[in-house]
Amino acid sequence: MNHLTTKQILQFTDGTLDYAAQAQCTSHLAVCARCRKEVELQKLVLKVSRQQPDVATSSGFVQRLMARIVPQPRKTWKTRVIDNLGNVFAMAMVLAVLGYAVSNPALFRMQEQTARPSLIPQAVTDTYAKVVESFTQKANDATKQVVTSTGAENTKMISLTLFSLLILVALDQFVLKRYIGMKMKH
Amino acid sequence: MHEQDYAIIRRILGGEKKAYAELVERHKDKAMTLAMKMLKNREDAEEALQDAFIRAFNALPRFEWKSSFSTWFFRIVYNVCATELGKRGGQNIESIDEEVDGENTREPVSTEIPPDIALESSELNTIILQEIDRLPGAYGPTFALFFIQDMSYEQIVEVTGLPLGTIKARLFRARVMLRDAIVKRLGTTTEGNRQEKVA
Numbered sequence: 001m002n003h004l005t006t007k008q009i010l011q012f013t014d015g016t017l018d019y020a021a022q023a024q025c026t027s028h029l030a031v032c033a034r035c036r037k038e039v040e041l042q043k044l045v046l047k048v049s050r051q052q053p054d055v056a057t058s059s060g061f062v063q064r065l066m067a068r069i070v071p072q073p074r075k076t077w078k079t080r081v082i083d084n085l086g087n088v089f090a091m092a093m094v095l096a097v098l099g100y101a102v103s104n105p106a107l108f109r110m111q112e113q114t115a116r117p118s119l120i121p122q123a124v125t126d127t128y129a130k131v132v133e134s135f136t137q138k139a140n141d142a143t144k145q146v147v148t149s150t151g152a153e154n155t156k157m158i159s160l161t162l163f164s165l166l167i168l169v170a171l172d173q174f175v176l177k178r179y180i181g182m183k184m185k186h
Numbered sequence: 187m188h189e190q191d192y193a194i195i196r197r198i199l200g201g202e203k204k205a206y207a208e209l210v211e212r213h214k215d216k217a218m219t220l221a222m223k224m225l226k227n228r229e230d231a232e233e234a235l236q237d238a239f240i241r242a243f244n245a246l247p248r249f250e251w252k253s254s255f256s257t258w259f260f261r262i263v264y265n266v267c268a269t270e271l272g273k274r275g276g277q278n279i280e281s282i283d284e285e286v287d288g289e290n291t292r293e294p295v296s297t298e299i300p301p302d303i304a305l306e307s308s309e310l311n312t313i314i315l316q317e318i319d320r321l322p323g324a325y326g327p328t329f330a331l332f333f334i335q336d337m338s339y340e341q342i343v344e345v346t347g348l349p350l351g352t353i354k355a356r357l358f359r360a361r362v363m364l365r366d367a368i369v370k371r372l373g374t375t376t377e378g379n380r381q382e383k384v385a
Contacts, residue, residue, distance in 0.1 A: 006362055037299045038365075045364060048314045049333040054215035055222045057232060062210050065236050069243050070203045 004028060004035045013042040086172020093168060097161050191255040198246060206243055213256055214239075216335060217263045223330040224267035226319075234270050238263040253344065257337075260345045264327070300372055310372070317367040325360035332357055 004012070004025060011017045012025045029036050081088060191212065197205040214235065221231035221238075242262050249258060321329055331337045331345060342353050 006365075007358070010358065010361055034298060041299060041365065041368065042361070044310070045314055045361070045368070046333060048311050049318055049329070050336065052315060052318070052334055055219045055231075057214050057218050057235065058228075061214065061232065061236075062207050065210060065239050066204070066207050068236070068240060069206060 003032065004038070009035065009038045009042060013039055013046065086168065090165065090168035090172060093164055094161065097157070097164060101157055188254045192251070195246060195249060195255065198243075209255070210239055213259055216256070217260065219334060220260060220263055220327060220330055221267055223319075223326045223334075224264070225270060226326075230270060231267075234266045235263065238266045241266070257341050257344050260331070260335075260337075261347070264345050267327075299369055310368075313368055313371050314364075317364055317371070320367065321360055321363060325356055325363060328353060328356040329360040329364070 008017070008021070008025055012022065012029075015022075017025060029039060075083070191209065194205050194209045194212075198209070217238065218231060218235055221234050222228065225231045225234060238259070242259050245262070249255070318329065319326070328342065328346070331342045332339075337345070339350055339353055342348075343350055346353065
């Protein structure tokens with residue numbers, strides 16, 4: 001038996017044969033299992049390849065492309081401030097706390113006693129040490145009382161500052177940026 | 187389909203550059219499929235696609251309204267990928283040239299499909315998909331354009347810039363290669379099954 005050629009099988013599968021050739025192939029296929037199997041395989045190949053899904057691009061593909069095509073306009077100072085509102089607020093709070101601490105000299109009395117000698121020349125330090133010693137003697141228990149309370153207030157102030165910073169960073173990350181981001185998107 | 191593309195293109199040319207994202211969304215996955223078939227590597231395909239979209243954007247004022255955007259854009263993707271293949275060192279996608287009516291097309295198929303094979307198994311579908319991906323050189327993209335993207339011969343001629351005879355020859359060869367590879371795999375599978383049964 002003469003089997004169908006590869007070309008005939010493909011053309012029969014595609015339906016591109018003329019009427020006479022189509023009829024000839026059909027009558028051959030009715031009696032030839034081998035050629036029938038070939039046509040079935042070709043039909044399956046077409047079916048599977050046409051059902052093949054497209055390959056998706058990775059996420060963010062369009063955004064990356066559009067950033068290259070339409071560059072973002074430069075941000076104005078207002079946008080920059082709004083974008084960093086949380087940071088600006090946090091900085092303002094820290095400055096306020098520090099300002100309050102600096103404006104209250106009693107809070108730094110303990111640091112003055114320990115830190116000042118190391119910042120000035122040795123000769124001055126020695127003289128200063130004598131003055132401080134005599135002053136300390138005269139001030140006696142009253143001064144000690146103040147120093148103790150000042151140390152406690154310092155610790156309290158540092159804790160308060162750190163806690164404020166923590167709250168503000170959380171506020172910045174989880175509330176302000178999201179809220180402002182959503183508002184600007186819409 | 188074309189009308190929607192044309193409407194978007196008019197908006198872009200009218201100054202609404204951001205509308206290009208809509209055009210990208212509509213065509214990126216089909217174009218990615220072609221790029222993957224040609225470059226066979228995801229990162230390279232995405233990079234080539236980005237390049238192609240940028241080129242298309244810049245060339246949009248010169249877009250000829252007589253053809254569809256997809257065919258026009260696919261030609262850009264095809265050229266970008268072909269250039270990339272050339273850079274890889276001697277892989278020239280246009281180097282194969284043959285006639286569709288060669289003597290071999292008139293011969294009956296040589297190897298027979300194993301008679302005990304069921305042609306409706308999911309395993310066979312997987313084999314077919316794998317072998318389509320393995321089609322070498324220019325055969326994969328030509329096959330993809332015709333069967334996966336469902337393009338006509340004329341559209342493929344427009345995309346590739348190759349003569350119709352070459353396209354037909356490539357498609358024919360691709361289908362024969364695919365058939366032989368599938369039958370070979372089926373033969374191996376059948377042989378394996380027989381050995382398992384004997385054991």
